[in-house]
Amino acid sequence: MNYDVTITIALKEGMLNPEARAIRHALANLGFPTEDLSTARLYRITLDAADVAAAEEEARQMCERLLANPVIHHYTIEVE
């Protein structure tokens, strides 16, 4: 059956995030001072799998083999 998978990929803790820094700076210029700001990329994928565990495993393989770079990223997977 079809499962909706949400994959979120973000930089590992402590990794320099120049994009987040620039956005935070721009927000401050607009009068929105922030204590912290991070960014992540979200993928919504619909796929066919035998069960939730199989869908999760499929998504994990996608992250390991393409969507994430293990040097700098960590990822979370949610299956509905």
Add this chain to the structure above:
Amino acid sequence: MKFAVVQFGGSNCDQDTYHVLTDVCGVDTDLVWYKDGLRRPYDAVVLPGGFSYGDYLRAGAIAARTPVMAEIVRHAKSGGLVLGICNGAQIGSEAGLVPGTFTLNAYPKFISRHAYLRVENTTSPFTGLYREGEVIRVPIAHKEGRYVAPDDVIARLNGDGRVAFRFCDEHGNITPESNPNGSAENITGVLSEAGNVLAMMPHPERASEAALGSEDGVKIFNSMIAHIEEHGHRGPMR
């Protein structure tokens, strides 16, 4: 001796690299469209600069998963030389040919200018014609060129002499000010474990003729040629 320059959709330094190899260095070179694959053995494969697949996902990530890259990984595993320049370096790291990754510059904008590099290794197939500590002037042109790797990987690269180039000032000093993109320890040229793959962000093909303001980069191509002439492509690597 035969070189290949591999063209992906979005490569844009392929013709420059081909020109330098054929017209400046005089080496027999094929331009290889990625869909055609490696149709014959090559002594060296060059992955040129550009914006393969529009830098979608991460620079180099999509090109790294093409079938021709599986062939190039096999070529490298059998001892063949691979030089990745700029986007080619990003593709090479994404394909696992060298450790670490090249990601968004510390100041997240595109940088296009000359940079000074200190030659850190003079025994690799790519750097044999340089003097140790030589300072060379080679252009950079990238937005995702900041070298990142875990601390233990950096330590191993240093210990094994696998850092080929570091950003420096004109006198060869390695300083934060001379590090244009925030790379770890100013590293901008990394050798594979066996030494037969070099991934570098600067563009040696743009510094290979006097008319372009610097000939400092041509020694990389000439080092490869000299290495292959002396050892064949399976010779000692570092």
